[in-house]
Amino acid sequence: MTARPYAGINNISVIYHWCYERSRAIDALSEVFQAVADPTRRAILARLAEGDANVGELAAPFSISQPAISRHLKVLEEAGLISRHRQATQRYSRLEPERLKEASDWLARYRAFWEDRFARLDDLLATIQQDAASTSSPTDEGDPS
Numbered sequence: 001m002t003a004r005p006y007a008g009i010n011n012i013s014v015i016y017h018w019c020y021e022r023s024r025a026i027d028a029l030s031e032v033f034q035a036v037a038d039p040t041r042r043a044i045l046a047r048l049a050e051g052d053a054n055v056g057e058l059a060a061p062f063s064i065s066q067p068a069i070s071r072h073l074k075v076l077e078e079a080g081l082i083s084r085h086r087q088a089t090q091r092y093s094r095l096e097p098e099r100l101k102e103a104s105d106w107l108a109r110y111r112a113f114w115e116d117r118f119a120r121l122d123d124l125l126a127t128i129q130q131d132a133a134s135t136s137s138p139t140d141e142g143d144p145s
Contacts, residue, residue, distance in 0.1 A: 031080070040064070044058055048095035076093075
């Protein structure tokens with residue numbers, strides 16, 4: 001008798017576990033898109049791409065309070081886009097680009113889809129223009145009647 005890989009586990013449990021893990025990955029991606037939907041958070045990420053910064057440094061270019069910046073940082077941290085660490089009395093934020101890469105990889109599939117569609121549309125337009133050019137005669141263009 002051969003051993004089954006999921007002996008003692010019914011198929012419903014296996015399917016549920018697979019679906020749960022898949023939904024967690026999708027939820028993580030949703031968190032990333034939700035976090036970068038806000039222009040202030042995108043600006044914070046752009047600043048952190050230059051290097052670590054504390055709350056005061058991140059708040060400087062904005063006309064909002066440090067507590068508001070802290071709330072933005074919390075959203076970014078929960079989405080896995082930044083990490084925070086303490087250095088002496090200051091708390092610094094650091095960009096964690098892996099989650100952005102996951103979102104970029106997800107979008108890349110659709111980018112390839114649309115690039116293919118646009119290439120096909122370009123081919124169709126070129127064919128239509130060639131057909132139009134070949135069917136028009138030079139006498140038709142200059143005749144005002």
